[in-house]
Amino acid sequence: MSEALKKAIQEMGEAFNEFKSANDERLVAIEKGKSGSDSEGKLDKINDKLDQLEQVKKDLEELQKKGNRIGKTDEEVAKGEHSKAYDNFLRKGTEDGLRELELKAVNVGTDADGGFAVPEELDTDIERYEKDDVVMRQVSRVIQVSNENYKKLVTKGGVGSGWVGETAARPETTSPTLQAITPNFGEIYANPAATQKSLDDVMFDVEAWLAEEVAMEFSEQENLAFTTGDGTNKPIGFLAGLMAQTTDPTRAIGTLQYRLSGADSVLGATSAAAVNNLIDLTMDLRAKYRGGAGWMISNELLREARKLKDADDNLIWRPGLVAGQPSELLGYGVSENEDMPAAGAESNSVAFGNFKRGYTIIDVRGTRVLRDPFTNKPYIHFYTTKRVGSLLNNSEAIKILRLGDGA
Secondary structure, eight states: OOHHHHHHHHHHHHHHHHHHHHHHHHHHHHHTTOOOHHHHHHHHHHHHHHHHHHHHHHHHHHHHHHHHOOSOOGGGSOOOHHHHHHHHHHHHOOOTTHHHHHHHHOOSOOOTTSOEEOOHHHHHHHHHHHHHHOHHHHHSEEEEESSSOOOEEEEESOOOOOOOOSSSOOOOOOOOEEEEEOOEEEEEEEOOEEEHHHHHOTTSOHHHHHHHHHHHHHHHHHHHHHHHOBSSSSOBOTTSSOEESOOTTTSOTTOEEEEEOSSTTSSOSSHHHHHHHHHHHHHHSOHHHHTTOEEEEOHHHHHHHTTOBOTTSOBSEEOOOSTTOOOEETTEEEEEOTTSOOSOTTEEEEEEEOHHHHEEEEEEEEEEEEEESSTTTTEEEEEEEEEEEEEEOOTTSEEEEEESOOO
């Protein structure tokens, strides 16, 4: 572990102790009939500090992972014929032989009007940058396909099975009823620009620049779509489908279960009620899904959850004070997602579940780039597109806390 990471973890522990003390002061003031506003201001400052330290810790952990990777770095890996030709295309617009090399190097179909498929290394770089920035990619199952014909088969009800003796007759089992779930796909694009002068600079890593620029634009659009997207020309978000209060397994496939908080815009009508709501939400999830489960919540509500205490007077939130360990709420990891709905009347603002079991992101292999030196002279635009889809493949694996009383 690096000294910088050790220092960040130590500072996070110190800030957490400050937070506990300030929160205790707030609670004492409230018990004495005072407003506790002074302590609230202090808590807000410490909350900001905790947010910053958590981000620093994550960044340092990622740097450490990259430093520990076995094998050659990107700079040390010799480019193949396709990569070299593609680099020349990006810099000069030269297409000589690129289509033939693309056919040999890329296992996807070609589109004469859709630009050129990027080399595998560049595609991988874009995906890696996106995973760093897209919370939903970090927690969900992500698969790659070559086309949009992918469908997920799920069973409606159990599969016939049973026990038999060694020599007993094997009765026929009941054939399961299968239902195909079709993902919602959409095409996402980014259109970064560079000057020809920068492209002519041999020290300018054009592929790394393109990967970072494209991933930055893709990330903002994707995380929103994977969270609340309506499925129109884009993936459908896990919050966009049907919801009901009925428990497993009585709901229809594709319908999420939600629990009411009992009061609009807050985790609970009282602090005790808020804690109970969060505990109950974890227990709504069946035991087989709890291993690997975690919270999906906005920073706004996470800051409120940090102040909550259980029946033993312990804070229910704990910072991750070990390298690689996330902060926890009631013992489960927390993913901050700023695209979760803001706290409001009847808002679906908190989710708890096993997203790898419940939600799938589908990347259609073959990011494509169309070089455009004409539209916005003297800038060279790189119109970059890819197809991506998603589906809620197991509606039992994710539960929702709706901030309201149902009225």
